[in-house]
Amino acid sequence: MSTLKVVSSKLAAEIDKELMGPQIGFTLQQLMELAGFSVAQAVCRQFPLRGKTETEKGKHVFVIAGPGNNGGDGLVCARHLKLFGYNPVVFYPKRSERTEFYKQLVHQLNFFKVPVLSQDEGNWLEYLKPEKTLCIVDAIFGFSFKPPMREPFKGIVEELCKVQNIIPIVSVDVPTGWDVDKGPISQPSINPAVLVSLTVPKPCSSHIRENQTTHYVGGRFIPRDFANKFGFEPFGYESTDQILKL
Numbered sequence: 001m002s003t004l005k006v007v008s009s010k011l012a013a014e015i016d017k018e019l020m021g022p023q024i025g026f027t028l029q030q031l032m033e034l035a036g037f038s039v040a041q042a043v044c045r046q047f048p049l050r051g052k053t054e055t056e057k058g059k060h061v062f063v064i065a066g067p068g069n070n071g072g073d074g075l076v077c078a079r080h081l082k083l084f085g086y087n088p089v090v091f092y093p094k095r096s097e098r099t100e101f102y103k104q105l106v107h108q109l110n111f112f113k114v115p116v117l118s119q120d121e122g123n124w125l126e127y128l129k130p131e132k133t134l135c136i137v138d139a140i141f142g143f144s145f146k147p148p149m150r151e152p153f154k155g156i157v158e159e160l161c162k163v164q165n166i167i168p169i170v171s172v173d174v175p176t177g178w179d180v181d182k183g184p185i186s187q188p189s190i191n192p193a194v195l196v197s198l199t200v201p202k203p204c205s206s207h208i209r210e211n212q213t214t215h216y217v218g219g220r221f222i223p224r225d226f227a228n229k230f231g232f233e234p235f236g237y238e239s240t241d242q243i244l245k246l
C-alpha cells in the first residue's frame, strides 16, 4: 500500500491560489471541470452500471452541492454522470451568487435535463431511500469549511448520517463537517464509503475507516516540478485516468 501524502488546508489553499495566479493562469472553471470530471469517474469506477438490471440503472445519484467551490465540483460531476449514463439529481439548497459562472453551471444542468432542487421546492428527503438512490455525492463543503456548521447544512448532514449505512456516500475532497486537518470533530459525522481527494489528500483523510472507505485521488492537473515545490510527489495515474485508487 502506498504511503499517504497529505497537505494542510492552508497549503491546499496556497496551491490553488498559485495555480490560478498570474504565473500559471488556470481559471477556476478549468480546475473545477477537471475536479468534477474526476469525481464522476470515481462514481463510475465504484458503482459501475455494466451488468446491472434496468431498475438498478434507473436509480439516482443524488448530488448535494454546497455554496462554494466544493459545490461547484458537484454540479460539474452531475453533468458528466449524465453523459456516462447515470441518472443524477442535484440538491442545491444555497446557490452561490458569487459569479455568473455558477448560474451557467445550473443552466448546463437544465440543458442536460438534470433536475436541480432548491431548498423550498420538491421533497429532497424522498431521495434518501436505497430503492431510489444508488449513491449520494457529498459536495457540500471542502477545504474552506469553518465549524460550527450553519443551517440548512447542519440539518442536511444529520439526515445523511441517518442513511449512510444503507446508501453509500461519495465525499468530494473532504467529508463534509470534518475539520480539514483534524478529521471528524462532531457527532454524528459523515463516514463516506468513498473519498475523492482533489490534487492531494488533506490530513483529515488519515481518519477514514480502514477497509471500509475507498480512497481515490483526482484532480489531475499539476506537473511534477510543481508538486515537488509544495513537498509532495505526483501520483502515478495510469494512462488517461483522472483518478487513482490509493
Ligand SMILES: NC(=O)C1=CN([C@@H]2O[C@H](COP(=O)(O)OP(=O)(O)OC[C@H]3O[C@@H](n4cnc5c(N)ncnc54)[C@H](O)[C@@H]3O)[C@@H](O)[C@H]2O)[C@H](O)CC1
Residues within 6 Å of the ligand: 015, 016, 028, 031, 032, 035, 066, 067, 068, 069, 070, 071, 072, 073, 140, 141, 142, 143, 144, 145, 146, 147, 148, 149, 150, 151, 153, 172, 173, 174, 198, 199, 200, 219
Ligand atoms: N485544486 C483543487 O484541488 C481544486 C479544488 N476545488 C474545490 O474547491 C473546494 C474549496 O472551495 P472553497 O470555495 O474555497 O470552499 P468550500 O466549498 O469548502 O466552502 C466555502 C463555502 O462554505 C461556506 N461555509 C464555510 N463554513 C461554513 C459553515 N460552518 N456553515 C455554513 N457554511 C459554511 C462559506 O461561506 C462558503 O460559501 C475544494 O475543497 C475542492 O472541492 C475547486 O474546484 C478548484 C480545484
Ligand SMILES: [K+]
Residues within 6 Å of the ligand: 070, 138, 139, 140, 141, 142, 171, 172, 173, 174, 175, 176
Ligand atoms: K465534501
